[in-house]
Amino acid sequence: MEKHLDIGKSIIRKFYKYTEENHLDDETQFFPSIKVIITGVIEAYNNKDKKEKIKNELEQYTKEQYIKIWIRQSKRNRESVDVEEVKKEAKSAFEKRYNKK
Numbered sequence: 001m002e003k004h005l006d007i008g009k010s011i012i013r014k015f016y017k018y019t020e021e022n023h024l025d026d027e028t029q030f031f032p033s034i035k036v037i038i039t040g041v042i043e044a045y046n047n048k049d050k051k052e053k054i055k056n057e058l059e060q061y062t063k064e065q066y067i068k069i070w071i072r073q074s075k076r077n078r079e080s081v082d083v084e085e086v087k088k089e090a091k092s093a094f095e096k097r098y099n100k101k
Contacts (some may be wrong), residue, residue, distance in 0.1 A: 001045070004041055011041070012034070012065065015034065026093075031097045062094075063098070066093075066094045070089070
């Protein structure tokens with residue numbers, strides 16, 4: 001299971017880097033793609049009991065990375081940043097967009 005998590009996190013990190021460099025749109029490009037990545041990692045794992053754990057950990061990791069990038073971009077674009085408020089904004093945006101059908 002750890003191997004799948006490590007591979008999944010590595011792919012997610014690389015995809016975030018690609019997303020930042022190429023300015024992918026969250027709604028139409030980033031979130032649909034990240035869901036495919038997570039689903040692909042989960043499907044590659046044979047143990048059905050562990051699939052949900054892998055899914056949850058990769059989704060949590062993705063959210064943490066999203067929040068970090070949101071904070072970093074906010075600091076670049078604003079003179080003053082309330083980090084806790086920005087975290088709330090980022091978390092809300094992530095959950096809204098990730099859970100969108």
